[in-house]
Amino acid sequence: MSQLPKPDTDALRTKYPDVFDRPASARLAMPATISAVFAIFVFGLVDLGFSPTKLVSGLSQLGWITVMMIPPDAGSSLPAYLAALGETLSIALLGTTLAAVAALPISLLAARNIISSNLLRFPVRRFLDSIRGVDTLIWALVWINVVGLGPFAGVLAIALSDFGAFGKLFSEAIEAADKKQVEGIRASGGNALHEIRFGLMPQVLPVIAGQVLYFIESNTRSATIIGIVGAGGIGLQLAEQIRVLEWQKVSFLILMILVAVAAIDWISGKLRFAIIGQRAVA
Amino acid sequence: MANAISILPDQQLAVLNDTYRKAVARKRLKATLAAAVFFAALIVAAIGAEVNLRTLFSYFGNFVSYFDRILTLEDGTRVWTNFGEWFWGWQKWLKMLGETILISYVGTLSGAVLGFVLNFFAAQNTSPAPWLRFVIRRLLEFARTVPGIVFALIFVIAFGLGPMAGVLAIAVHSAGALGKLFSEIVENADMKPVEGVRSTGASWLSCMRFAVLPQVTAGYASYALLRFEINVREASVMGFVGAGGIGQELVVAIRKFYYSDVSAILVTIIVTVFVIDITTGWLRGKLFGKEARA
Numbered sequence: 001m002s003q004l005p006k007p008d009t010d011a012l013r014t015k016y017p018d019v020f021d022r023p024a025s026a027r028l029a030m031p032a033t034i035s036a037v038f039a040i041f042v043f044g045l046v047d048l049g050f051s052p053t054k055l056v057s058g059l060s061q062l063g064w065i066t067v068m069m070i071p072p073d074a075g076s077s078l079p080a081y082l083a084a085l086g087e088t089l090s091i092a093l094l095g096t097t098l099a100a101v102a103a104l105p106i107s108l109l110a111a112r113n114i115i116s117s118n119l120l121r122f123p124v125r126r127f128l129d130s131i132r133g134v135d136t137l138i139w140a141l142v143w144i145n146v147v148g149l150g151p152f153a154g155v156l157a158i159a160l161s162d163f164g165a166f167g168k169l170f171s172e173a174i175e176a177a178d179k180k181q182v183e184g185i186r187a188s189g190g191n192a193l194h195e196i197r198f199g200l201m202p203q204v205l206p207v208i209a210g211q212v213l214y215f216i217e218s219n220t221r222s223a224t225i226i227g228i229v230g231a232g233g234i235g236l237q238l239a240e241q242i243r244v245l246e247w248q249k250v251s252f253l254i255l256m257i258l259v260a261v262a263a264i265d266w267i268s269g270k271l272r273f274a275i276i277g278q279r280a281v282a
Numbered sequence: 283m284a285n286a287i288s289i290l291p292d293q294q295l296a297v298l299n300d301t302y303r304k305a306v307a308r309k310r311l312k313a314t315l316a317a318a319v320f321f322a323a324l325i326v327a328a329i330g331a332e333v334n335l336r337t338l339f340s341y342f343g344n345f346v347s348y349f350d351r352i353l354t355l356e357d358g359t360r361v362w363t364n365f366g367e368w369f370w371g372w373q374k375w376l377k378m379l380g381e382t383i384l385i386s387y388v389g390t391l392s393g394a395v396l397g398f399v400l401n402f403f404a405a406q407n408t409s410p411a412p413w414l415r416f417v418i419r420r421l422l423e424f425a426r427t428v429p430g431i432v433f434a435l436i437f438v439i440a441f442g443l444g445p446m447a448g449v450l451a452i453a454v455h456s457a458g459a460l461g462k463l464f465s466e467i468v469e470n471a472d473m474k475p476v477e478g479v480r481s482t483g484a485s486w487l488s489c490m491r492f493a494v495l496p497q498v499t500a501g502y503a504s505y506a507l508l509r510f511e512i513n514v515r516e517a518s519v520m521g522f523v524g525a526g527g528i529g530q531e532l533v534v535a536i537r538k539f540y541y542s543d544v545s546a547i548l549v550t551i552i553v554t555v556f557v558i559d560i561t562t563g564w565l566r567g568k569l570f571g572k573e574a575r576a
Contacts, residue, residue: 037391040387041387041388041391043384044384044385044387044388044449045388047381047384048381048384048385048388048444048445048446048449048526049444049445049446050446050449054441054442054446055441055446058437058440058441058442058446059440061439061440061441062436062437062440062441065436065439065440086330087330087331089327089330090326090327090328090329090330090331091327091331093323093324093327094324094327094328094331094333097324129556130552133515133551133552133555133556133559134548134551134552135515135516135518135519137431137519137522138518138519138529138532138548138551141522141532141533141536142348142536142544143345145348145536145539146341146344146345146348147338147341147344147345150332151330151331151332152331152332152333152338154331155331155333221427221429222429224429224432225429225431225432228431228432228435228522228523229522229533232331232332238432238435239435239523242435242436242439245439250436254428254432257427257428258424258427258428261427262427
């Protein structure tokens with residue numbers, strides 16, 4: 001076995017100067033970033049009133065709560081909980097459908113390949129962004145003021161906040177569509193509506209259907225919590241039971257939510273693949 | 283190129299036409315059935331959610347007038363005619379907003395560190411033992427499926443009212459979400475460097491540090507930034523359950539019908555979310571190139 005030749009350090013140094021002598025800015029960038037990130041973190045801890053004693057007592061409290069959660073037990077309220085869960089699923093389904101129906105025409109206005117004027121598209125996009133920037137829970141509170149407490153406010157809250165998200169996602173799907181079909185329709189003498197209906201929609205609809213299904217799934221999650229502010233569904237029960245410290249019921253409700261979300265995940269995953277095939281989902 | 287189109291004999295054509303028609307009919311039937319099931323589900327849901335079209339129409343006016351009211355100052359003028367009056371509480375609101383951003387910052391960072399520690403155990407190619415992987419995966423799944431606000435509700439009781447509960451809730455939820463995303467990045471990493479490092483007799487820890495980490499850091503940072511963006515939105519509602527931040531001000535304004543305050547706080551939140559979206563988007567672009575958002 002022959003010995004490898006010893007590397008010639010000087011030659012390497014002249015050949016790759018920036019490996020041996022990195023400029024100070026490059027060497028300092030990483031530690032500086034890390035210490036800045038850490039400094040803000042410590043400032044945050046202090047400013048938000050973190051203290052070790054509070055943390056320890058809270059954790060022991062949390063331990064007690066966990067112990068009291070076992071075993072999960074619905075007591076005699078299982079029918080009420082099942083009804084609440086059904087209400088949650090209804091809110092998610094209706095809210096998402098409403099949002100999708102409303103967002104489809106608006107998303108056409110936000111797509112670059114349909115509305116070429118920046119002047120017209122910009123306000124539509126910012127409008128959608130503003131709706132999206134506000135959390136579903138906030139919309140739920142606003143709707144409660146308008147239609148009163150109850151699941152209907154939840155439906156409208158989910159519909160509105162998803163409208164913002166769908167508008168953006170749909171318009172992106174439309175922008176990604178192939179232009180050739182549209183040109184084909186135009187070449188055969190179709191007008192703008194024909195182009196959209198026969199050139200664009202057949203391409204876009206499967207993508208949109210996949211996204212809508214995905215949102216029904218993620219909205220089951222959002223729908224479970226909007227009850228916390230009074231907009232119906234299982235969140236209402238959950239918040240109540242937490243407030244009266246019925247921990248066994250709380251853990252039962254959390255388990256119910258987990259199972260429901262998993263079931264919806266599974267079903268909508270199957271449906272999604274049935275609609276768009278085994279391709280990856282956006 | 284002049285190709286003659288060959289026309290099949292009638293008999294053969296009839297069979298093909300027939301199968302085609304049958305296939306189309308089957309497809310139509312399937313689509314109709316699916317639509318019928320969907321509409322039935324919608325109707326059941328509408329009954330379940332107590333939807334009443336009459337209330338919708340009679341309340342729709344309320345919705346419009348609600349926006350009319352929150353955009354009107356107490357003296358009856360439009361809000362934008364008098365910014366001083368509209369944003370009268372801007373000092374207090376900015377302070378709460380700062381708290382919201384700090385809550386999401388501290389929460390995201392703690393969650394990211396937690397997710398970072400756990401993700402190597404959850405990824406298929408780096409986990410030291412299958413049972414450990416299973417346990418960690420279920421743990422992460424639990425942390426991200428339970429909504430952050432539910433954690434906040436429970437933590438408010440354990441840790442007392444205040445931003446601490448909010449931070450911890452965001453941290454737990456983010457750890458669950460980021461742990462999964464991080465482990466997916468690790469699963470996509472090239473294993474050859476790991477083999478190289480292991481062949482020198484290095485421990486598992488050194489393999490992670492010198493072979494996996496250099497490949498995945500940029501992806502981690504990108505996802506953590508995306509999470510920060512989401513968490514700012516989440517932190518804006520933590521105040522609803524008493525876990526600190528601007529949500530507290532908002533819920534008071536909405537419940538007590540301080541109309542113009544509602545719009546002022548909403549505008550503040552929306553602008554902040556915009557600014558953070560744009561900044562983190564720019565930072566992510568620098569880190570990761572033009573990558574699609576997760």
